Amino acid sequence: MEKNFEKINKVNKLIRTNHNNRKYDSWFDWQINDNIEISKFKEVISGVESSNFSPDFLSESLIGQLSKIKTDTILDYGAGLGRNLQLLKKYSNNVDYIDLEHYQKNYIDYINDLGYNETYFIEMIPDCLIGKKYDLIYCSVVLQHIIDDEIYEKIVKILYDACDYIFLVQNTMSPIKDVFFKYFELECEEITDIYFGVNHRYILFKTKNPS
Numbered sequence: 229m230e231k232n233f234e235k236i237n238k239v240n241k242l243i244r245t246n247h248n249n250r251k252y253d254s255w256f257d258w259q260i261n262d263n264i265e266i267s268k269f270k271e272v273i274s275g276v277e278s279s280n281f282s283p284d285f286l287s288e289s290l291i292g293q294l295s296k297i298k299t300d301t302i303l304d305y306g307a308g309l310g311r312n313l314q315l316l317k318k319y320s321n322n323v324d325y326i327d328l329e330h331y332q333k334n335y336i337d338y339i340n341d342l343g344y345n346e347t348y349f350i351e352m353i354p355d356c357l358i359g360k361k362y363d364l365i366y367c368s369v370v371l372q373h374i375i376d377d378e379i380y381e382k383i384v385k386i387l388y389d390a391c392d393y394i395f396l397v398q399n400t401m402s403p404i405k406d407v408f409f410k411y412f413e414l415e416c417e418e419i420t421d422i423y424f425g426v427n428h429r430y431i432l433f434k435t436k437n438p439s
């Protein structure tokens with residue numbers, strides 16, 4: 229456990245530049261390569277100071293903003309072990325899951341029991357979303373780890389076509405790449421919580437052509 233926290237702290241201190249032509253930063257290496265046991269995995273995802281695997285904390289103002297938009301269908305993009313499912317269920321009974329294939333390989337029984345509507349496992353680019361449309365895509369601490377610009381743009385373009393709104397939770401050390409703003413415009417932003425000792429911004433964006 230201690231070792232994982234150390235690893236993550238080290239990664240958080242790195243400036244996220246793509247020196248080695250990687251698809252995503254080294255934050256994922258431990259989870260992809262180690263097939264870490266679920267309870268330990270949850271502790272790491274919960275952050276250094278918290279151990280209860282609690283969902284993102286939304287401020288009253290963000291809750292108010294979300295209540296103004298349609299949220300009948302939600303996609304938890306990069307959902308991991310479903311930390312935010314209970315939060316999202318307050319807005320919809322129809323929450324879908326997407327994450328990388330290694331979750332299917334290592335944690336499929338656990339994920340199947342969580343209560344998502346549909347689950348999708350992908351290699352990297354979410355082609356399975358082409359032709360789909362969600363009211364809201366919830367994307368918590370995912371895109372900040374994608375450091376390959378081409379992959380980032382492909383993902384963002386697919387997400388844009390697949391939703392009206394996207395809710396991003398992202399650490400303030402990693403800029404939201406310019407290309408994101410080509411497709412999405414800021415609806416509202418709050419910085420409300422700290423994970424891994426780093427401020428995270430909670431931001432609701434709408435697509436530039438909401439239906």
Ligand SMILES: C[S@@+](CC[C@H](N)C(=O)[O-])C[C@H]1O[C@@H](n2cnc3c(N)ncnc32)[C@H](O)[C@@H]1O
Nearest residue numbers: 273305306307308311327328352353368369370
């Ligand atoms: C820090 S974890 C966050 C998990 C979950 N959203 C949460 O907040 O507990 C980042 C997640 O993004 C996933 N991820 C990485 N690249 C992805 C991609 N191209 N598409 C979807 N998910 C991806 C990782 O596998 C990992 O589960």
